[in-house]
Amino acid sequence: MTNPVTITAPEGLPFVEIEREFDASVAAVFNAHRDPDLVTRWLGPNGYEMRVDRWDFVPQGGYRYLHIDPDGEEYAFNGTFHSVRENEFAVQTFEYEGFPDVVAIESIAFEDLGNGRTLLRIHSTYPSLEARDGMIQSNMEQGVREGYERLDGVLAA
Amino acid sequence: MILDPSADDRLDRAFMALADPVRRGIIARLSRGPATVNELAEPFAITKQAVSKHIQVLEHAGLVTRTRDAQRRPVHLDAAQLEALTAWIDRYRLIHEQQFRSLDALLAEDRTEDAGTTTGRTREETPS
Numbered sequence: 001m002t003n004p005v006t007i008t009a010p011e012g013l014p015f016v017e018i019e020r021e022f023d024a025s026v027a028a029v030f031n032a033h034r035d036p037d038l039v040t041r042w043l044g045p046n047g048y049e050m051r052v053d054r055w056d057f058v059p060q061g062g063y064r065y066l067h068i069d070p071d072g073e074e075y076a077f078n079g080t081f082h083s084v085r086e087n088e089f090a091v092q093t094f095e096y097e098g099f100p101d102v103v104a105i106e107s108i109a110f111e112d113l114g115n116g117r118t119l120l121r122i123h124s125t126y127p128s129l130e131a132r133d134g135m136i137q138s139n140m141e142q143g144v145r146e147g148y149e150r151l152d153g154v155l156a157a
Numbered sequence: 158m159i160l161d162p163s164a165d166d167r168l169d170r171a172f173m174a175l176a177d178p179v180r181r182g183i184i185a186r187l188s189r190g191p192a193t194v195n196e197l198a199e200p201f202a203i204t205k206q207a208v209s210k211h212i213q214v215l216e217h218a219g220l221v222t223r224t225r226d227a228q229r230r231p232v233h234l235d236a237a238q239l240e241a242l243t244a245w246i247d248r249y250r251l252i253h254e255q256q257f258r259s260l261d262a263l264l265a266e267d268r269t270e271d272a273g274t275t276t277g278r279t280r281e282e283t284p285s
Binding site: 007020028 | 249250251252253254255256257259260262263264265267268
């Protein structure tokens with residue numbers, strides 16, 4: 001019963017668009033974004049521990065958290081919550097501290113599809129195409145390493 | 158660097174292409190440098206025509222290219238394309254897919270609790 005995720009990175013524009021439906025009410029999906037105890041249970045890749053320094057999902061609030069990989073390597077992220085409208089919409093900035101000063105602006109729309117279903121739409125704008133592609137391709141060394149290990153497996157087979 | 162439906166087709170072709178041991182062997186050989194069809198056919202107990210077909214599949218998937226070099230037509234590995242496969246899929250979409258599946262699981266738990274069929278486990282008791 002997994003809903004597909006659609007990710008679009010249009011050629012020539014520094015955007016990333018992500019869409020995903022959930023079999024849950026808009027209030028539940030919104031709350032899973034607002035409550036830091038819940039956020040730590042889903043945000044970030046599998047196998048990583050998440051530690052929240054700060055999470056104020058309110059207008060002019062902000063956040064800082066770390067993903068810790070199984071080797072103990074830490075990856076820190078921070079940003080501000082610019083707008084937050086309950087069960088509807090949020091705008092936040094996103095900065096990976098490994099690439100300081102490259103800040104994306106993300107809008108998140110929570111859309112009630114009725115029948116207890118919700119559509120989540122994320123639109124991220126990066127300062128440049130290079131920043132977007134860099135973020136996608138290299139912001140977590142772990143992922144690259146896993147990618148190359150898989151490639152090694154492919155080549156060794 | 159696009160993950161739209163047409164890019165999905167390309168990824169499908171690439172993964173289909175890599176699902177065959179002969180083609181993986183060809184990719185492995187090409188990772189050490191370009192080679193001609195004859196050179197690529199050597200390690201395999203199949204005809205040169207069959208190897209040519211495999212190369213066509215890899216070419217169609219965008220994983221290899223062929224150039225003309227005097228009388229030779231060496232086959233080259235398109236490393237960027239291979240890297241794009243692993244970079245995009247492993248690094249970005251899979252992370253989001255995993256993340257959203259975790260969110261699915263969390264939301265499913267909430268629904269169970271809302272429906273009054275809770276197993277008695279509260280968030281406070283959830284191991285962190």
